[in-house]
Amino acid sequence: MARCKCSGRAMCLCLLPFLMMSHLLVYIVVTIFVAMSYTPEPKPLPLPLHFIAPGASSNSGALASHPLHAFWNLRLVEGALWNRLQHLKDRENNPILRGNTTGGRGSGTEITTVHENNNSLCKPDHRLVSQLPDFNTMPEQMKDFVLSMHCRNYTLLMNHPDLCNRQDIVPEAPMLLMAIKSQVGNFENRQAIRETWGRNGWVHEEAGGKRWKVRTIFLLGRQDITTGPHPDLEALLQLESSLHKDILQWDFRDTFFNLTLKDLLFWDWLTVHCPQAHFVFKGDDDVFVRTNALLDYLREHYAPRQRTTKKIKDDFLAGDVITNAWPSRQPTAKYYIPESFYKGVYPTYAGGGGVVYSAALAMRLRVVSQWVSLFPIDDVYMGMCLQRLGVSPSHHPGFLTFDLPEANREKPCAYRKVLLVHKRSPKEMLTLWRDLKSPPAEC
Incomplete structure (x- = not known):
């Protein structure tokens, strides 16, 4: 048998067929492996295309990390x-x-009609119940939220459209509009706020410098009478509203999981009736705010921002920033969110006890909220909207949404660097306001 003698260039020609065969064999093996390991992605259950649903505290003092994921x-x-x-x-x-x-960065004027669905159509809708296998074992507030997911537009029952333009004061844009989430029966809380940190009119900075126009409005839903026997307080609320002219009330049940609606509906109201405001404070009616000190802080941001870019002004939001928070999976917890409803970590957000942001940002939140399905927890929902705007909230150590150490709560000096503290009863608000009017000299 003749033998092939290969050397140099001839060696390559002799081995070429074997090399080609080996590459072909590898390709066949890889193709078979990929085909065997491939699992087609399960097709999601059909859902309506136009569905709309009704951690740890950061101490860095800096901006929160920029959102990692695109909208x-x-x-x-x-x-x-x-x-x-x-x-x-x-x-x-x-x-x-x-x-x-627009990319979600509109000024809030691009859309003339934000919510198209009619309040008369907002009846319980059971079409999504089949998408939640554990629906029957969910707490009642979660069930109610799911059944009313298709609604986000509600009739305004009480309105004061001239709150920011009243004739009894000098016509000047409010430096600060304080939007306080309250409930029908919380008469004492609202009155304590009116007499202390939520006074309407001209308020001086704490340092005794410039005075600024401050307006306060309370955000309410309809009295929730499903949780037990309650007296009908609507007549008293009507009297209160006519006397103080500072109550907005919408026709939805005022429950914990409906607090997000107050943000959405307030942003609509702000856009129409008070777009000239510079800053918005949004908080609960059981917090205490050192309004004079808050104005000091806002002035530092207001003056230079008049000479900076529009984007910087649009991005201002400060509070007690929460990062790396996960949903509570304890069914008895107030903030319980079933895994069948939401998966994943919460976005960075500011604690809902109280936050302050520019009115320009409120206009942008109003627009982007149309692109974000509503979530039962209001401060988390705002974090979702901020993430989709690419806005990072700024942490301020003066927002104590988890209160001072117990040993310091009765000491006026402990409040020197506090802007907000949670929580305080009406009596405690009045006492604290009096004590902080003339703090001890040794402070």
């Missing part, structure tokens, strides 16, 4: 109702796919 997320998180609904919204509002050039 227009095309990856679906399986197995949770909210995530699937939001996935549809992200695809529907993707500016690349839809040619939308």
